[in-house]
Amino acid sequence: MTPAQFHASLAAETPPTLSPPLxxxxxxxxxxxxxxxxxxxxxxxxxxxxVHAYLHRREGDLGNAGYWYARAGRPPATGPLGQEFEEILAVLLG
Known part of the structure; x- marks a missing residue:
């Protein structure tokens, strides 16, 4: 699946078969x-x-997000949420 196909799948009522992070x-x-x-x-x-870290960042719980970024071995993200979403998506889709 490409990022474009992933985004196109968002028009559907139900998701395609995806890994839990996707x-x-x-x-x-x-x-x-x-x-x-x-x-x-x-x-x-x-x-x-x-992804867990990103979700807590999205909700505004930066302390919890920081914990999950550390567990994931990543520095806390500081850029726009949409940019991080696309970065994660690209990595997950390989």
Whole structure:
């Protein structure tokens, strides 16, 4: 899947088959923060922890976000949320 295909999939009512971190991004893009959080809140995978950090940053909980950035081995993001979303998406899609 390409980033363009991912974005096109957002027009659908239901998500395509995606890994939990990608599904979290999909749900977040659809405005379902709680559903997105549930996709990654118990995962010990580095990519899921990065998405988890992004989600807490989006909600404005920077302390919690900082914890998850550290767990993911990444510095806390400071740029626009949309830019971070696209960066994560690109990495997850390989």
């Amino acid at each position: 599904l979290a991004l999909w749900r977040d893009a659809k405005g379902d923060w709680d559903g997105a959080h549930k996709c990654v809140d118990t995962s010990a995978e580095t990519q899921a922890m990065w």
